[in-house]
Amino acid sequence: MISRTRRVWLFVVLSRPHFLLGGFALFGLGAAIARYLGNEVDAGMYVYGQALVTFGQLMTHYLNEYYDGPADSQNPRRTPFSGGSGAIGPGLLSRRTAQSAAIICLAIMGILASARLIRGDVPLVAWLLFLLLLFGAFFYNAPPLRLVSSGYGELTAALTVGGIVPSFAFVLQTGQLHRILFMSTAPLIALCFAMLITFELPDYYTDARFGKSNLLVRIGWQNAMRLHDLAILFAILSYILAYISGFPMRVALGAAIVVPLALAQIWQMGRLRAGFKPHWRTLTMVGLGLFSLAAYIELVGFLLS
Template identity: 55%
Template sequence: MPAWRRLLLFARLSRPLFLIGGALLYGLGAAIARYNGHTVQLQLLLLGQGVVTALQLMTHYLNEYEDAETDADNPNRTWLTGGSGVLGANGLPRRTALNAGLVSLAVAAVLASLLALEGVRGAGSWLTLVLIFLGAYFYSAPPLRLARSGYGEVTTSLVVAGLVPAFAESLQSGSVSWLLVLSTAPLAALHFAMVLAFETPDYATDARLGKRTLMVRLGWRTAMRLHDAAIGFAVAAVLFAGLNGLPQSVMAGSIIAFPLAAAQVWQMHRLRQGFRPQWRSLTAGGMALFALAAYLELVGYLLAG
């Protein structure tokens, strides 16, 4: 296989599109610290982002390694779900994903050490980082394998939409504000809904091969209703936050995403009614809703600051 093709396959294995979400949520935490009157220290900002990205890559690689068999047998894989599709006889060796995951973990450890050398001593920052690592590592890795237990969906949503911005804010301010909780609660719910949307095309394959995701454990109809409930909770959480101190610019931006939220619920409703599945539209809609909501919150805080 030519070197250029190996590099291309490795880039696909890394799932760079998903790294954008981590950057948005990390940036949101830093923007909230800035809004609260703290000066953003660039070196801490970049080192923290480096740690988050390295741990995110570790999660991608280890998940690809653990799910290689399931992903290879999935007829409904989309460009967002069912793995990257690059491992196997005509692609990269499965071991490549494991090695890349271990290297990413080592990079995260080095960057965390540099944070310590920068003088980050707050217990809150380090506790948050440890929780991020535990959630990221055990999402796919034994003995917990959260992605196969029915607990991975909640865990990854709390890590990505809650702990990552909390880590960013605590690095800059030394603490986590109530405003961050108000801002990230809707995003955690939207991330959870996105993960359920991602699991929908994989449902039959996961059930057949014994991968006990939350959708498999609950059954597809119940899980689809839970998806809709999560989006409803996100809308209610935005309205609650607006009444309890959320900046007007952030509130206005969040409301912009409401029509897309309604469209996502409509798509899932049609699927429950037996209409032909539009997997790409469903999964892309779930990701677009979460990413747009996070982006609009970030922009709202930057404008408010």
């Protein structure tokens, strides 16, 4: 019998709160870009949009634990960022807990969306982005699409997290899209894609064993590593092109800080391909740090510009 305190703590672990910080940064980035372009930020709309994003993230976490729990419990290479939360299993929380939590989050999102739909104060393009966000968050793990096992899950997740979340925040404040928004999100999408590949590498053999046909399993770990490197190089090139096209100086200078870490991650991935002993925790931490640092640097840059 699990004590109440233990159960609460396991549920916190199940929710993976450290990943929620990225949602706050990326949503804040969208609003910061709107403010930089001269729009007044509506605090009520901001809180509303952030709530939708956060509950969407939580729903994705819980669905992942529900559908991947049996495989993740057999993963000997689990890190804080890959292989599940470790809160599901014998003597821990049940899969039903994760399923119920996901349903509750989806219901809350439905209630919040319905309330604003009745008021009619959300722009049409924001609703379209919200539907894309909901689609990516739900079907990433859930059947019948289960994108995580289709080979397209990584790209879908990168587009959702790195692109749609800040775009949703921006459109809630402005009602339209803007070229600076695309200049800001293109490198983040690429870095998020690279990060997801690093998260999947420690799980490669477990995923293959349990029939989880994600991108790594479908194309092989060596090809996936090359895609990882290309994604990082694309992000660097995107920042350079954005600067040439009129990106704010403070944001561009901040982005330059990311370049050495990005090149170091490519070097580390090259060592893995060459057969050196993998350090999974370091690899996943740097992958997360690279994406998070880029997002927070952009956020601060736009706030100070």
